[in-house]
Amino acid sequence: MTQTIAFIKMHGLGNDFVVLDARLTPLPQMTPHIARALGDRRTGIGFDQLVLLEPSETQAFRMRIFNSDGSEVEACGNAARAVALLHSEPAVIETGGGPIALEPLDGGARVDMGAPRFDWDAIPLAYPMDTVTMPVAWENLEAPMAVNVGNPHVIFFVDDADAVPLETLGPVIEHDPLFPERVNVNVASLAGSDHLKLRVWERGAGLTRACGTGACATAVAAIRRGLVASPVRVTLPGGDLVIAWAPGGTILMSGPAAESYRGTFDWDDYAAGAGA
Numbered sequence: 001m002t003q004t005i006a007f008i009k010m011h012g013l014g015n016d017f018v019v020l021d022a023r024l025t026p027l028p029q030m031t032p033h034i035a036r037a038l039g040d041r042r043t044g045i046g047f048d049q050l051v052l053l054e055p056s057e058t059q060a061f062r063m064r065i066f067n068s069d070g071s072e073v074e075a076c077g078n079a080a081r082a083v084a085l086l087h088s089e090p091a092v093i094e095t096g097g098g099p100i101a102l103e104p105l106d107g108g109a110r111v112d113m114g115a116p117r118f119d120w121d122a123i124p125l126a127y128p129m130d131t132v133t134m135p136v137a138w139e140n141l142e143a144p145m146a147v148n149v150g151n152p153h154v155i156f157f158v159d160d161a162d163a164v165p166l167e168t169l170g171p172v173i174e175h176d177p178l179f180p181e182r183v184n185v186n187v188a189s190l191a192g193s194d195h196l197k198l199r200v201w202e203r204g205a206g207l208t209r210a211c212g213t214g215a216c217a218t219a220v221a222a223i224r225r226g227l228v229a230s231p232v233r234v235t236l237p238g239g240d241l242v243i244a245w246a247p248g249g250t251i252l253m254s255g256p257a258a259e260s261y262r263g264t265f266d267w268d269d270y271a272a273g274a275g276a
């Protein structure tokens with residue numbers, strides 16, 4: 001007998017999610033096949049990420065994240081703000097990238113995303129390399145910085161982020177063998193002494209309206225290079241986030257989130273033919 005599953009559609013700056021809440025009632029096992037089928041905007045519900053909330057043995061609850069290509073990943077900044085809004089009270093939660101602290105605000109949230117990591121094997125890269133000014137280039141994109149903020153990011157500072165053909169270069173860089181777990185690709189330009197403009201090609205999801213972890217990684221990279229001072233306003237196609245970070249500390253991300261609608265789907269409609 002098929003199971004009817006309730007979902008909540010949410011977004012952070014247009015980066016959209018389907019949230020499944022299995023904290024009290026367990027759901028059938030999520031697989032990459034089902035996540036991909038649900039995420040298909042032509043035949044499924046459609047989303048950038050699927051967010052699965054489960055009980056945790058160590059924190060208030062656990063947030064699992066699946067990209068629209070079905071891959072399970074460690075972190076999602078915009079989803080963290082959406083989940084903070086849904087949970088509606090402060091909480092420390094478990095993620096694949098480590099614990100993060102949620103604080104709901106009116107129409108959004110502040111999230112402590114933990115400390116960034118810069119070592120080549122923490123990104124991870126395929127071999128040892130300076131991650132502050134990487135000696136690599138893809139066409140006109142050169143000398144990026146790599147940061148892991150729970151998930152892996154590479155950041156290119158350019159004169160005009162809008163002029164970069166991210167839809168063609170993004171997938172090439174995402175799948176370059178230098179990044180054994182693939183990578184999220186950020187192109188940023190300076191808009192002021194505390195303001196960056198950012199576009200992101202997301203690993204496993206493509207071009208999105210906004211990427212919270214991309215904003216965190218890019219702000220940290222720009223502060224580390226001495227390009228901007230914290231707190232940094234990061235303007236994405238979907239709107240603005242504010243990121244605060246000091247070397248040695250954790251990253252604080254603030255910004256909006258919203259619920260779009262609630263619905264249900266039949267599990268068997270998406271499980272058909274499911275292998276992995």
Ligand SMILES: N[C@@H](CCC[C@H](N)C(=O)O)C(=O)O
Pocket residue numbers: 015048049065067073074075076077078079151152184202203204205208210211212213214
């Ligand atoms: N939308 C995100 C990031 C989602 C995960 C990412 N695509 C990855 O594969 O690491 C955000 O807001 O941070």
